Amino acid sequence: MAQPRCFALELPGGGLAHFAVGAAGSGGADPDPDPDPRAAALLGPPGRSYALLVPGAPGADLAARVRAARLLRRLLPALRRGPLGRCERLRLLGYRPGGGGGLQRGLLLRDPGAGPATRRALLALLDSCLEAPRPSLGEFGGEFGGAGLRLWQRPWELRGGREWRQAEPERVVAAPEPALHPAVPDLPRAAVFPHREAARAVLEACTPFLPAAGAVLELVDRCPRQLPRGPFPVIVVEGLDATGKTTVTRALADALGAALLRSPPAGLSPWRQAFDEEPDMVRRAFYSLGNYIAASEIAAASARAPVVVDRFWHSTAAYAIATEVSGAVQHLPPARHPIYQWPKDLLRPDLVVLLTVSPEERRERIRGRGLERTAEEEELEASSTFRQKVEACYERMEDPGCHAVDASPSREQVLQAVLGLVRDRCPQLP
Numbered sequence: 001m002a003q004p005r006c007f008a009l010e011l012p013g014g015g016l017a018h019f020a021v022g023a024a025g026s027g028g029a030d031p032d033p034d035p036d037p038r039a040a041a042l043l044g045p046p047g048r049s050y051a052l053l054v055p056g057a058p059g060a061d062l063a064a065r066v067r068a069a070r071l072l073r074r075l076l077p078a079l080r081r082g083p084l085g086r087c088e089r090l091r092l093l094g095y096r097p098g099g100g101g102g103l104q105r106g107l108l109l110r111d112p113g114a115g116p117a118t119r120r121a122l123l124a125l126l127d128s129c130l131e132a133p134r135p136s137l138g139e140f141g142g143e144f145g146g147a148g149l150r151l152w153q154r155p156w157e158l159r160g161g162r163e164w165r166q167a168e169p170e171r172v173v174a175a176p177e178p179a180l181h182p183a184v185p186d187l188p189r190a191a192v193f194p195h196r197e198a199a200r201a202v203l204e205a206c207t208p209f210l211p212a213a214g215a216v217l218e219l220v221d222r223c224p225r226q227l228p229r230g231p232f233p234v235i236v237v238e239g240l241d242a243t244g245k246t247t248v249t250r251a252l253a254d255a256l257g258a259a260l261l262r263s264p265p266a267g268l269s270p271w272r273q274a275f276d277e278e279p280d281m282v283r284r285a286f287y288s289l290g291n292y293i294a295a296s297e298i299a300a301a302s303a304r305a306p307v308v309v310d311r312f313w314h315s316t317a318a319y320a321i322a323t324e325v326s327g328a329v330q331h332l333p334p335a336r337h338p339i340y341q342w343p344k345d346l347l348r349p350d351l352v353v354l355l356t357v358s359p360e361e362r363r364e365r366i367r368g369r370g371l372e373r374t375a376e377e378e379e380l381e382a383s384s385t386f387r388q389k390v391e392a393c394y395e396r397m398e399d400p401g402c403h404a405v406d407a408s409p410s411r412e413q414v415l416q417a418v419l420g421l422v423r424d425r426c427p428q429l430p
C-alpha cells in the first residue's frame, strides 16, 4: 500500500485539520479511522470538494520552485471567476509524513452544489496549464455505509495526453497532527532566508522573466559582505502597520540627532510594487535582500551618528512565517525555534523596539491616516488570526529580541518611553 499522502486543511475559523489519502481500504475490520470530523464536514457531501495543488520541487531546483510558486499565483484570478468563483476556497497543503517529497501548496475548493460546471471549469483550468509543473486535481466524495459516511478522493488524470479520466478512489482517513507545521521545514528555502546567498539565489532564478530581479541583484552585489559598522548605536523600530513606526522613528531620530533609515531602503522603491505582485517566495527574497542593502547604509551611517531604522529583518521574518504557516498561533514554530534567529551575515542592531497598540487603537489610527491600504494591510485588518501570528512571531524573535513598548499613549509619551529604553540599552550613546 503506497504511503498515504497527508494534508493540512486551514479551517474557516483559523484552525487546522489534518487528514490522509491512501489506497482504498482492504475491507474487513476498518484499519483506517475516519478523518477529523471538521475536515470530513468540508470534504464530504452534500456539495462537492476538490483539491487543487501545485507540487513543490524538492531539493535545490530553485527555478522549478519559483515556477511552481508563480503558477499557483497565476491560477488565483481564474479561481475567482465563473462557477469557481462560487466555491469556498480554503488553504490546503499536501505533504509526506516526516517531510521529504516537497510540499504541495494549493486550495480546497468547496462547491455548494454538485453539478458538473465546477468540475468542467477546473479541468479547463488544468488544460490551460501547458508548462510543467501542472497542478494536480483530486475530487472528494462519500458513501454512507454500515460504518457511517466513508470519504474517498479520486484523482483526475490526463490519459494519453488528451482525455481526463478519474483514477480509482482512495480512502480519506485520519492523520495525526505532526509535531511541527508541515510548512516549517521548508521555511529557510521558501520565505525566511538564513543568509544573503539563499535570498539572492531566488532572485537569480527570476531574472529570465522579471527584469526588476536583475536591477535588485545589481544593487545588492555592490554592497560589501563584510560591513565595518561604526561606534554609534543602531536602533530598529518594528510593529504592525499603523502602530506609529513612522511617527516614532522621525521623532527619535530628531531627539538623538540620528540618521533615519528604513528597510526596504528608498533605493528599492521603484521595484517594490513589482515584487509585491510576485508569489511570497520571490517577495520575501526581495525584502530579505532589501535588508542587506539597508545594512550597508546603516553600517556607513553608524560611523557618523546613531542610526534609527524603520523596519528591518524582524518584519521580513515575522510576516513571512505568519503567511507561510497556515492555521492559528498555536501552529507557529515554538519559541526558541531556529527560524526566529537573526541571520549570522546580517548587521545586528543594538536595540529593537516593538510598538504595540490594541486592535481598536490601530483601526482608529488607520482611519485617521486615511491612506490607501495595501492588500496585506487589508488582510491584517480582516484577519485577527494573521495579526496575532505576526505579533507572536515578533515576540519570539531572538538575538536580538524585540523590546515591546505600548504605543497607545500620546506621541510625546511614547517617545519618552522609547528614549528611556534607548538610554538603558545603548550606554554608548553620547
Ligand SMILES: Nc1ncnc2c1ncn2[C@@H]1O[C@H](COP(=O)(O)OP(=O)(O)O)[C@@H](O)[C@H]1O
Pocket: 239, 240, 241, 242, 243, 244, 245, 246, 247, 248, 365, 366, 368, 369, 407, 408, 409, 410, 411, 412, 414
Ligand atoms: N501616539 C499616537 N497617538 C495617536 N495617533 C498616533 C500616534 N502615533 C502615530 N499616530 C497616528 O497614527 C497613524 C499611523 O502612524 P504611523 O506613524 O504612520 O504608523 P506606521 O508607520 O507604523 O504605519 C498616523 O496618522 C499617525 O499620525
Ligand SMILES: Nc1ccn([C@H]2C[C@H](O)[C@@H](COP(=O)(O)OP(=O)(O)O)O2)c(=O)n1
Pocket: 240, 241, 242, 245, 263, 264, 284, 287, 288, 290, 291, 311, 312, 313, 315, 316, 317, 319, 374, 376, 377
Ligand atoms: N524589512 C521589511 C519591511 C517590510 N516588509 C514587508 C512586511 C509586510 O509584508 C510589508 C509591510 O510593509 P508596509 O509598507 O505595509 O509597512 P508600513 O507601511 O511601514 O507599516 O512589507 C518586509 O518583509 N521586510
